[in-house]
């Protein structure tokens with residue numbers, strides 16, 4: 066089992082924190098890590114750490130948090146995929162350090178966060194996350210929220226992953242034969258907005274083609290939130306392969322596989 070799969074399995078969104086400012090050495094490490102993050106699109110994503118009390122910030126779904134991190138990217142093609150990839154790199158590093166986080170793209174006073182982060186008009190800041198130690202017990206609202214979005218469940222492997230075309234589900238054993246089970250399992254377990262899990266992947270010869278299955282209500286005038294989910298999934302996929310000593314290269318060339326309705330091509334990985 067790869068370490069990244071263990072990390073992906075042990076991660077969950079954290080919305081109830083211990084009420085203390087997180088350890089400064091840990092945050093220093095996280096900030097330093099954030100400055101080194103790159104993504105296969107070569108699009109810079111900037112991270113801004115904001116203390117709750119200093120900036121008078123809050124979110125209705127959070128309790129006991131003291132620090133947030135906001136991520137900013139310039140508007141443009143592939144901004145969302147790059148954003149999801151880079152921000153997830155940071156949040157998985159936080160998880161590795163023992164810090165809880167949760168992607169927040171909706172349940173926040175957006176204007177306040179954007180002002181505090183100093184967002185300019187050519188930039189977007191679709192999401193923020195709290196960063197801190199999880200409380201021993203989840204708040205009632207967190208428990209209810211997890212139930213509401215069925216946060217502990219995911220689609221079955223064969224519902225998301227396909228072998229050669231969208232008519233042929235890829236089974237767990239089929240993925241194992243192709244040496245791609247762990248990487249796809251890491252995709253399956255990734256977080257997504259309202260747990261919609263919009264990623265679909267068609268595997269052909271040493272290539273994984275990523276597609277977005279659109280749900281209604283996730284495209285704003287400035288960005289498509291579900292494309293951020295795709296970036297997150299791509300980070301999980303590539304990271305698992307990398308830790309297994311396999312370099313996955315991004316290629317954006319639609320293979321022309323016929324797609325179901327509401328499903329669009331996003332990008333491919335070749336390994």
Ligand SMILES: Cc1cc2nc3c(=O)[nH]c(=O)nc-3n(C[C@H](O)[C@H](O)[C@H](O)COP(=O)(O)O)c2cc1C
Pocket residue numbers: 076077078079126167168169170171172173192210214215216217255256257258259260290293294297
């Ligand atoms: C792009 C994105 C936006 C999200 N926005 C919110 C949000 O506004 N509020 C919230 O409470 N959770 C939000 N989430 C967290 C998801 O609800 C959560 O990841 C999903 O339910 C799966 O649960 P898990 O992360 O514990 O596995 C968001 C997740 C993603 C990836």
